[in-house]
Amino acid sequence: MQIAKGVEWTTHICTVIALLPPGRGLAVDVLADFFEVPSAYLSKQMQLLRRAGVVESVRGKSGGYRLAKTPDDITLLDIVLAIEGPKPAFRCTEIRQNGPCGLKRTDCKRPCEIAAAFAEAERVYRDALKVKTLASIMQEAAVNAKPEHLNDIGNWVQQQLP
Amino acid sequence: MQIAKGVEWTTHICTVIALLPPGRGLAVDVLADFFEVPSAYLSKQMQLLRRAGVVESVRGKSGGYRLAKTPDDITLLDIVLAIEGPKPAFRCTEIRQNGPCGLKRTDCKRPCEIAAAFAEAERVYRDALKVKTLASIMQEAAVNAKPEHLNDIGNWVQQQLP
Numbered sequence: 001m002q003i004a005k006g007v008e009w010t011t012h013i014c015t016v017i018a019l020l021p022p023g024r025g026l027a028v029d030v031l032a033d034f035f036e037v038p039s040a041y042l043s044k045q046m047q048l049l050r051r052a053g054v055v056e057s058v059r060g061k062s063g064g065y066r067l068a069k070t071p072d073d074i075t076l077l078d079i080v081l082a083i084e085g086p087k088p089a090f091r092c093t094e095i096r097q098n099g100p101c102g103l104k105r106t107d108c109k110r111p112c113e114i115a116a117a118f119a120e121a122e123r124v125y126r127d128a129l130k131v132k133t134l135a136s137i138m139q140e141a142a143v144n145a146k147p148e149h150l151n152d153i154g155n156w157v158q159q160q161l162p
Numbered sequence: 163m164q165i166a167k168g169v170e171w172t173t174h175i176c177t178v179i180a181l182l183p184p185g186r187g188l189a190v191d192v193l194a195d196f197f198e199v200p201s202a203y204l205s206k207q208m209q210l211l212r213r214a215g216v217v218e219s220v221r222g223k224s225g226g227y228r229l230a231k232t233p234d235d236i237t238l239l240d241i242v243l244a245i246e247g248p249k250p251a252f253r254c255t256e257i258r259q260n261g262p263c264g265l266k267r268t269d270c271k272r273p274c275e276i277a278a279a280f281a282e283a284e285r286v287y288r289d290a291l292k293v294k295t296l297a298s299i300m301q302e303a304a305v306n307a308k309p310e311h312l313n314d315i316g317n318w319v320q321q322q323l324p
Contacts, residue, residue, distance in 0.1 A: 001163055001164065001165050001251050002163065002249070002251055002253060003163050003251045003252045003253075003280075004163070007252070008252065008253075008254060008255060008257065008276065008277075009257060011276050012257055012258065012276065015276075033262075034260075034261045034262065034263070035257045035260050035261050036257070036260035036261050037260070076276075076279055076280070076283075084163050087164070089163050089165045089251075090165045090169065090170065091164060091165075091167075091170075092170060093167065095170065095171060095174055095197045095198070095199065096174065098196075098197050098198035098199070099195060099196045099197050099198050100195075100196065100314075100318055101196070101311070101314045101315050101318050102198075107308070107311075110306070112303070113299045113302040113303045113306070114170065114173050114174065114177075114238075114299060115170075116302075117238055117290075117291070117294045117299060118165075118238070118291075120290055121287050121288075121290035121291045121294075122287070124287060124289075124290050125283050125287035125290075126283075127286075128279075128282055128283035128287075129280075129283045132279040132283075137279060140275040141274070141275045144272070144275065146269070149263070149265065152262075152263045153263050156262055156263050
């Protein structure tokens with residue numbers, strides 16, 4: 001079980017485009033260069049974020065992607081669900097209905113105990129990602145980073161704007 | 163992100179082989195038939211469980227797989243780690259070290275805030291699976307099941323033994 005690399009990449013990217021001035025965006029190619037990740041793959045992942053309402057695209061010379069909401073309103077769970085889709089990691093195929101002792105479908109209205117246990121684990125996993133906003137991640141990063149590193153990133157963003 | 167089907171299948175199978183008398187096992191083919199799942203794939207998954215010390219194999223006429231420990235000592239996490247391996251779902255590739263503002267490797271001793279948030283979510287996920295033993299799953303199932311269904315499974319297991 002592995003989360004798509006796009007989750008790591010786009011989360012980092014969201015913390016960068018969060019620094020853009022109003023109405024401005026950054027192109028996928030520019031963002032791909034910033035993190036040295038493949039532009040074509042990144043482009044698909046950013047489209048998934050756009051469809052999920054996490055980022056929006058700005059047209060024109062200074063166009064590209066920007067956050068569609070404030071960093072306070074975007075959680076790590078929003079990004080995971082945008083990239084991975086809404087389905088849970090454990091997908092019950094109801095094998096209790098199979099074979100010589102299989103249950104009737106009508107007797108399987110409640111999830112089985114195994115499926116319920118995995119659903120509960122997934123619930124706490126998602127809850128942990130839901131309380132982590134982009135704003136909280138950025139704040140922690142700002143506390144832990146060297147000031148010159150934050151300056152470097154801020155300057156780089158400014159330099160990309162025509 | 164999807165957990166291997168083998169996790170669902172082998173967890174169900176563990177609840178069945180838990181009913182075996184001492185020293186007895188059930189063959190993969192028999193178990194595959196019980197849940198109508200492909201025998202070849204199941205065989206590989208059961209080998210993973212054996213390597214992880216969750217099940218053991220018994221030789222001879224009444225041979226096959228049986229639990230290597232009591233149902234109290236086997237958790238859903240044991241089964242997930244046996245099938246999926248120990249790696250976390252989120253695998254940080256340290257892209258903060260890339261590109262024009264990349265950090266030096268020596269400045270990245272602590273995990274970044276994004277990796278740390280995913281590690282924390284995975285920790286609570288694993289903890290939730292760790293408290294679910296096979297015994298607790300079987301007890302819940304026994305409470306929720308119709309008595310005749312439990313009888314059917316018990317009788318089926320007995321019939322498989324020479």
